[in-house]
Amino acid sequence: MARHIHALVVEDSTTTRKMTIAALKQAGLAEFTFVEAADGLEALEKFEPGKTQLVFIDLNMPRMGGLALIRELRKRHPGCPPAVMITGESDAKRLQEAMSEPGVAAFLLKPVDRDRLRTGLKTLVDSLPEAQGPCVVPHGECVPAGVQQVLAKACGLTLTPAPVDEAIRHGEVVLSMITLFGDLHWSLGLGFTRAAAGKIAARFAGSPEPLAGLDMGDAIGELTNIVAGRVKLALSARNVAVKFAFPTVISGTGLQLLTQRRLRDAVAYAHFDSPDGKLWTAVTVGLTGGVLL
Secondary structure: OOOEEEEEEEOOOHHHHHHHHHHHHHHOOOEEEEEEEOOHHHHHHHOOOOOOOEEEEEOOOOOOOHHHHHHHHHHHOOOOOOEEEEEOOOOHHHHHHHHOOOOEEEEEEOOOOHHHHHHHHHHHHHHOOOOOOOOOOOOOOHHHHHHHHHHHHHHOOOOEEEOOOHHHHHOEEEEEEEEEEEOOOEEEEEEEEHHHHHHHHHHHHOOOOOOOHHHHHHHHHHHHHHHHHHHHHHHHOOOOOEEEOOOEEEEEEOOOOOOOHHHOOOEEEEEEEEOOEEEEEEEEEOOOOOEEO
């Protein structure tokens, strides 16, 4: 079932507004519900906090232009959704100012083109958290499945899905983070209780004793690389192309994943029990700004 996106389209040209809406409907990225506004002041009245998920804003409008509108929305609404700036602006200084504005996720160049929208907006639309219900990260189920497969093959471990336990992350933990980027942008986390990390690292390295320090970090980092590779293959089978960077492994007490406020619900967790202790995965959705569509 296609996901649903509630969007606000702010454009003083009725023709461009209708063309934008038609192109979005034809792009097939989601089922959109649109609210229309002719300028920034009208948009402030029609913006629906907690419901509006994406805003399309013309850069140049009478009464209140696009940049002023974005700044006012962010001032009034801490969880303001990302904005796509619609523009035919040719002034380089003006464009640079707009591209540097926080909250602007992409630029839609006039005239509006359905195919450019489909290609350019896919990552942005997939990055949006669902408006209602629990967090659903598109393709996010590839991560816990990949972890189960890798630890079974590389460590001989069978993982049992477990309820999310917030208390685990407040103790002494080891967390490995790796970035996936391309058709989507994720920060993928693989977390362990400290005791579980040492034992699982030892299994992977073939050591008779639990590992610690740099040896443990090397083993957990390599496991994370293999998991990322498995996830990449699973995404490729869904026609989602990604690359991944090198992992970072840290250890400490009470580690937290901190995200932008508007993405606070876009973190998907999966927890597991194993013979060596508890572990979990976390997928944090990221957005890449400054994209020209």
